[in-house]
Amino acid sequence: MNTSATYTYKHPRATIASDIVVFGYDGYQLHILLIERGVEPYKGMWALPGGFMLMDETIEECARRELREETSVSGAYLRQFDVFSDIHRDPRGRVVTVAFLALVSKADYHLLAGDDASRAEWFVHDELPPLAFDHNKIINEGLKHLRDLIATRPVVLHLLDKRFSIAELQRLVETITGEEYDRRNFQRRLIHSNLLRPEGTESDSGSRPATLYSVRPEVYDDSDDDFCESQNCMSCKPEPKGSLPDNDIESMQGKRLSRAMREGLNFFKF
Amino acid sequence: MNTSATYTYKHPRATIASDIVVFGYDGYQLHILLIERGVEPYKGMWALPGGFMLMDETIEECARRELREETSVSGAYLRQFDVFSDIHRDPRGRVVTVAFLALVSKADYHLLAGDDASRAEWFVHDELPPLAFDHNKIINEGLKHLRDLIATRPVVLHLLDKRFSIAELQRLVETITGEEYDRRNFQRRLIHSNLLRPEGTESDSGSRPATLYSVRPEVYDDSDDDFCESQNCMSCKPEPKGSLPDNDIESMQGKRLSRAMREGLNFFKF
DNA sequence: TCAAAAGTGTTTAGATTACACCCATGT
DNA sequence: ACATGGGTGTAATCTAAACACTTTTGA
Numbered sequence: 001m002n003t004s005a006t007y008t009y010k011h012p013r014a015t016i017a018s019d020i021v022v023f024g025y026d027g028y029q030l031h032i033l034l035i036e037r038g039v040e041p042y043k044g045m046w047a048l049p050g051g052f053m054l055m056d057e058t059i060e061e062c063a064r065r066e067l068r069e070e071t072s073v074s075g076a077y078l079r080q081f082d083v084f085s086d087i088h089r090d091p092r093g094r095v096v097t098v099a100f101l102a103l104v105s106k107a108d109y110h111l112l113a114g115d116d117a118s119r120a121e122w123f124v125h126d127e128l129p130p131l132a133f134d135h136n137k138i139i140n141e142g143l144k145h146l147r148d149l150i151a152t153r154p155v156v157l158h159l160l161d162k163r164f165s166i167a168e169l170q171r172l173v174e175t176i177t178g179e180e181y182d183r184r185n186f187q188r189r190l191i192h193s194n195l196l197r198p199e200g201t202e203s204d205s206g207s208r209p210a211t212l213y214s215v216r217p218e219v220y221d222d223s224d225d226d227f228c229e230s231q232n233c234m235s236c237k238p239e240p241k242g243s244l245p246d247n248d249i250e251s252m253q254g255k256r257l258s259r260a261m262r263e264g265l266n267f268f269k270f
Numbered sequence: 271m272n273t274s275a276t277y278t279y280k281h282p283r284a285t286i287a288s289d290i291v292v293f294g295y296d297g298y299q300l301h302i303l304l305i306e307r308g309v310e311p312y313k314g315m316w317a318l319p320g321g322f323m324l325m326d327e328t329i330e331e332c333a334r335r336e337l338r339e340e341t342s343v344s345g346a347y348l349r350q351f352d353v354f355s356d357i358h359r360d361p362r363g364r365v366v367t368v369a370f371l372a373l374v375s376k377a378d379y380h381l382l383a384g385d386d387a388s389r390a391e392w393f394v395h396d397e398l399p400p401l402a403f404d405h406n407k408i409i410n411e412g413l414k415h416l417r418d419l420i421a422t423r424p425v426v427l428h429l430l431d432k433r434f435s436i437a438e439l440q441r442l443v444e445t446i447t448g449e450e451y452d453r454r455n456f457q458r459r460l461i462h463s464n465l466l467r468p469e470g471t472e473s474d475s476g477s478r479p480a481t482l483y484s485v486r487p488e489v490y491d492d493s494d495d496d497f498c499e500s501q502n503c504m505s506c507k508p509e510p511k512g513s514l515p516d517n518d519i520e521s522m523q524g525k526r527l528s529r530a531m532r533e534g535l536n537f538f539k540f
Numbered sequence: 541t542c543a544a545a546a547g548t549g550t551t552t553a554g555a556t557t558a559c560a561c562c563c564a565t566g567t
Numbered sequence: 568a569c570a571t572g573g574g575t576g577t578a579a580t581c582t583a584a585a586c587a588c589t590t591t592t593g594a
Contacts, residue, residue: 055357080353188575206565
């Protein structure tokens, strides 16, 4: 834009930015997406994708744009989770950053560094390099938030590939919550949950191939970046009234489902 | 300060503010604290307490300061819950606001309007006057957040007076969640929860006086504006090892407590 | 002695856990 | 045929909901 223009105000103002903690899952390990900074400060160091808010965009739009520009990731599930405003958190001056969480399947993206980023790479979530700014703190809070979220909403599903096995999902939930669950109970719970639709089977594998599932599209409604608030969310309606999808509730060995199950919520609070 | 000084930057900047949704409970109804604006814009209209962030304070400090200056409320439980950044949300220009939740017992405060506020008053949470800016939206999100929070953390306890009856607590939980619970089950659950300590009884009442309780101080640790993360939180330790407080778990009619109960979490998800 | 709200005990439906077992595949 | 992980059935345990009943106060 205009490089010589300046902007003058009666009171000092901080700068507003967004930083995004992008979680990616590959069926085995939870990763975090980092960029190598191409400009000062902290040039050459790893950092979270993010950047300054423009005057004609909301902070959500800012997060989405920066993510796209710096890493080529687009269309991800995004959710604001905290604000960091320590006075000296940025050597350039007063910068207040709004932290976002993004959840994607690693398989969905080919990373392409751009803009202020000279590289963009996935790191296993607990093997991170030294980070610029207070990004370590931001990531820690992001992990905490993800743990909280998983107990309330089926957000983890965003981390899975289009088609996935229940074992993959279990590994994911276990790394996030830090607990272990009985393989067999976990399986039954999910198969009967009405959240998933079977869709083919694994190829190779050295053992019996697992059934692959996809998430019933009605389960999430991202229009508001939130779950289960649409009228069409079958998993959320107490009584679907009409005929049920494949997994007929009543046909299941005569056992009834828990309320939590029927509602498709509170899934991963084991 | 210096009234003629100006501040010049190379890029345009938004202003950062905080707004606080203060919830107050009086044993019967949930209230929200509003101020009458004493300055333009929206002069004379009701609004949330809040204001611009200064350069030498964090956004949390800003929220606390504005709350004190405009309403004289101090020492409340405060928690950031959302950021509002719509481009035209403030007629004065681009203002991004960080929304906070505050939880207090109405009895603890004598309101005293000050600063930009000409009046400060409590309103029943579902009988609010027309509000300035997008404050209606902020309050709605605040209520949603409170509902989410209550299922995860025992935050409601902050809304109660030092000493309270279980009936008061039940009314509170019911207005927040919008559900009704069996009085007797609710009672037992809480009495056996290990969260409360009996402390005298109600006076007058027209019927059998209720036992009053106070919250065991170990239950919350506000140092980080968060619960149950201190080493001293007895309710959170899986096995307190030593001797238990009054409410000995094993002595309770031989019935064991649920994990949720023992941990003192997930209390109000009925 | 009655109304009104506090508080206790017990039953039962149903949800979760633990675990034995069978199945399908590659080597 | 055996190792490996996928998937099913079921008994035992635990939890939460429903509700009858007793207690304590003021009028």
